[in-house]
Amino acid sequence: MLSLNIKTELRSIFRNYWLASIAVLLFVLCFYAGWNGTNHVSQRKENIAQAVTAMKEADILMATQLDSISNGFEVNLQPWWYPTSPTAVGDQYPRVAAFHPTSLTFIATGQSDMFSHYIKPIMTGDSYTLGFTELTSPVSLLMGHFDLAFVVVYLLPLVIISFSYNILSTEKESGSLVLIASSPLNVSLWLLQKLSVRFVVISGLLSLCLGLVLIFNGNNFNAKSLQLFTTIILYSAFWFALAYLINLQGRSSSRNVIVMLGFWVVFVLAIPSLASQWANAVYPVPSRALLVNEMRSLKAEVVKEQDKLLDDYLRNHPELIGVNADSDESLRRTQQYFAAKDMVEQRIQPLLSTYNTNLEKQQTWVSRFAYLSPAILAQNSLNHLAETSSEHYDSYRQNVRDFAEQWRDFFLPMTFEGKIFRKEIIGQFPEFHFDKTAIRSPIPINSTVLLVLASGLLIVGFRTRGAHEMEKIMQ
Template structure:
């Protein structure tokens, strides 16, 4: 314990090391606080919209107290859907920064409503959110490099290296120094994350996974720093090489891999589906009504006996061609979704080689802010929209009146579970990569000789 205390004093006596640890702690606290604040803001938005929605429905019920059919109520009534953030969402906000977490829909064509949230300003979305995942993946490696790049070279340049290597417990000395720096870095990241998890009620299992991912990321960069620091190079050279490795592994290679995925798996934007669906809907005004109803009945035979429409405008024909417009782009919608899922699968495979990508995938899955979570929200919207349509179809196709009491029978949205534990494959890949690099670095440290090198 006395030797460990002495090493701690040496670390804290170094202005660079002390400032680096303090700054990392402050950044971690700020990231956790920022993530929790954003999650709280989203929850408040969801809670604030609920009474406003009920007020709109009440006004609509007063406007149409006794309708001959459900056409006007079906056309004007909006339904709230929402994707509540999980307890661990503050760690990695992911797609919640750009994808809508609240969406109002009607009984009209869904595709045109589903992808309206993609029309955001890309310059606003470009910087991303400052959350715990950002600090862990992009900033923590820099602090690891700052504390370990001169572990050996500083002793060599000061003339103390031969003396240290000649000590009987030289091996334990180096391991103690590395372990202490690793523990200090881990504490600066883990303590704010644990406090945030406790305040957010994330759960013990989620907290353990976050700590494990944090430990794995630090282990990778510690091992890589040791592989470079034990070379017979000067401190400046070590820092330069490690900074180059950081830029390649966290910035350049992920960006190149993303470009390769975009070219290998081309995917149209959701806005293209929205435009295609709207074109089909607008074109239905020029198509004979009998043809539209024939297409509708082909997919919904339960209404074939009520599909006749008079010569004048009828609401069931109007909603039928909206449904046909959705079905006309169903193949493109499946292809769009399949392309996104394929890209996500290959991104997960990149985590076997790039620790930042692997850690990000695990944290986003844990927080319920990744692509599968967003697709699950869309699935919940699709199922709810189907329930809304069936609710109004029973009135429209049976020519039943729609009164004030029927507003109270309207469907209610039930949100899906946002978070989910990451798969064992992603965690295993991250631990395997980090463990291999860390073990190589420790083995390299143990091979130091009297000349302080190979």
């Protein structure tokens, strides 16, 4: 009976124009979204590559200038920017601390449109003033991007709804349900078999489209792509399971489609937006405006102490520290400059730490709302796989701040000891490595929740409507 039912269902699906339309639609959507994602990633790669090339060229020029200086030639630079000064090198020849895209970055824009993908921390820069937001149009941020995540999270459920809302109701409306009822069938099982066939067909089509998009993007099939397929298939399973439950209610096709679209609005639009707004109302993001105020007040206090160490003018223009000063005076001023800087950092750091801890608590609390909607779970998983999640950017920021400190510490001893910077030291420059090990993957838990939700809906449907309820459905 099972095989007969599956055969019949497959035959009816393949004879129907819906499947061809859906196949074309999925193919077009996946390729267009994939192409957009690839463009976005290419721009990011190109920007980083340009910055790295410029850095390498600057290094070569610096080496040439150092040779010229050591040979007693003039170089076309103001004296305070001579690369013989470690402070000048630390400021003028920064490294590119880049966040490179991975092979799956193209699938979800996530937070990548908002933040910078390379930063060049300098020696005299303040780690607390490092800016990470990218120069981008807020209109683009508001509208969002047409990426694969959008196709999966928003559009895929609609494709599923259009492919599954009328399975039972069509039979009822065309009168063939009477024929089915005359056979010894459990209606729940019969519907489950039909929906399972459709689930396999849609999952297969989608996997094929995605597989092709991945291949065109030069991806190998690995653990990450497997996680991508798992996430999408489980998300589809949830919507098919919901369709199963709604079909079983035995209502008309128009009623079914209204109810299913209602669920789509609730899960994809209403809950995420309500959760986001509600979370911020109940546990607001700590105020940046007030943080600015507190930092300013604190700085105003520290300025008086800093004045005792070094005049404001040289604090604002450290490059001029050596002008009109002998080497001892210059060294003394440099030490005072960094001591004055440290004084501010040390005073501001606790304030910033408190703010960041509060922000982290707020974000942890808000992230719990993800479990209210399968759409949020799927989006979070896709962002994680694409490495465009909030957690990735938080971690990147921390890595860059650590590197900024490392960069400064590399030059500071040379500056304090009054050493001359030499060409050989270029090869010893610290390099930036983005350590992502602290980022926890939400995929195992998100996938489990999606699986539990889908199974739960199937069990509820299977238990509440048995063969004995066929009469009710037929009414």
